[in-house]
Amino acid sequence: MKCHNGKKEFRCEECGKECLSKKLLKRHMGSHSEDRPFQCDICSRKFKRSYEVTKHKKIHKGEKNHVCDVCGYATMHKACLETHQKRHLREYMFKCDVCGKGFFSSFEFREHKNIHTGEKPYMCDICGKAYTSKNSLMAHKKTHEPDAKPTEKVHECKMCSKSFKYRKSLLVHVKSHAGEKFLCDFCGKAFSTKDTLKLHRRNHTGEKSNVCNVCGKAFSVLYTLKVHQLIHTGEKPHTCDQCGKAFTQRSTLVVHKRSHTGQKPYQCHICNKTFVSRTLLNLHLRSHGDHAYYKHSYSVVN
Template sequence: MRTHTAPRFIECEVCSKICMTTKLLKKHMKTHTKDRPYMCNICSKTYKRSFELSAHKKVHTGVKNHICNICGYATMYKANLEIHHKRHIMEFRLHCEVCGKGFYTNSELQGHKNVHTGERPFQCDVCGKAFIYKHYLTTHQRTQHPDFQRDGRASLSRHYECESCGKVFSYKKSLLLHVSSHTGENQAFLCDICGKALTSNSSLQCHRRIHTGEKPFVCDSCGKGFRNRGNLRIHQRTHTGEKPYRCDQCGKSFTQRPTLVVHKRYHTGQRPYRCQLCNKGFVSKTLLKTHQKSH
């Protein structure tokens, strides 16, 4: 009825978002507050809304009953599976105005735009370090500041104490990573950009090239660059003609293992990539994309 009566919309004083009713405005205002009244009774993690807590509790059950019929990907949440399906059929709802890259949600698009602008809007409340993506900040806080919640207060979860130095942690995993600093075993090397933990310094240096765009391994034949030596070695086979991966059924050889995997599907009849419109199956995602253009 509001579409006929032309109602007066209510504007959020913080971000200027327009809400249809006072109830919706009140619900929206929770996004601006730091209050997190809903706490998990298992791990003490807190949330702003009750439905977020209900969704979180599925993590403790470990049950992933939403399964992709194309690749076998499993998730606890139906919404995640629906987004995952769209990745198979390349059904992008939004596109970046700068580079044209496609995305499924507005949050993904907004985070991607920070790559072009260089903006780092997600700042750590504890140390002030800023990040491009929100999940980078979350990972950083969990690994670097495990004893603090997002609002900077001390965590109310159970504590794990190091027997060597007495330092206390809120997560067992954080304690195990810390203990390795005393023993020198299984030391974790953390990326200072996204917080990802790597098992060696060389792995960390290779990982950082994803953020910097550095490609130090250059092909002598064509000048193409790569982030690691392994990818360069695979590429060089296109010049040398080397094909180490051989099909045990027909004897055909390939330069890469993934190409052999796709080839074997012609023998087995397996067609894991299916068109959502006509249900026709394909051996690879590339062939599916080509087919979808016909629709």
């Protein structure tokens, strides 16, 4: 211990770091110890401090009280919500030509288009119910778990089958369907524009009007055809201004440029490790076990 400007300072004997109180020094000393006395009684993961295990257990409880009023995204942490909301202020890489909604990843964009086409590629292998998004399927499958609470309410959108744990999230989402008045004569589903209905009807008729003039492969969506045709032309319109490497899609270029900047915007909520792309993050999440696949077990950081 020593004095500096009349204040007592406590020095760590391991690294020399100085702390303003004995309590802070004790907390710091824990960083040098491998002892983790606090254990999660659900997944057995161990922690050095009691508040860390308390915070961690919220992952298992699924307490997501902070809801984005723009898109309905829900999270357990206020800081994660604030980080998420900044995304709405940035430039979108993908934009839906049907409703104008923007997205930062091709995966989100593809899943969103399922709402317009009515396609439900994610099917439950237990009961056969299908969903437009992977997250909706995962939320549904929890209802089949042995320890699932029978009284737990899942709020499902009647227009697209997307489900939400909180009614507030559902109400925000439902606004995206406002004004839908074009009805499908096959299934009765409603859409906001005639073009959206036309895309949806192809699921019933099997029509794929966008045909590649090189190989004859057909697509129901024009955008998908345009991306496909780049394979034949070899065109790579998106070039890196740092090294000159070219790519067929802008999203691939965006991920590549992070190798120059060192930016790793995708962060794991469990261990805080960061990654350049969501694909790498998803691979990493497997190391944490099944609980890592809870909806939004990651965040996008600046």
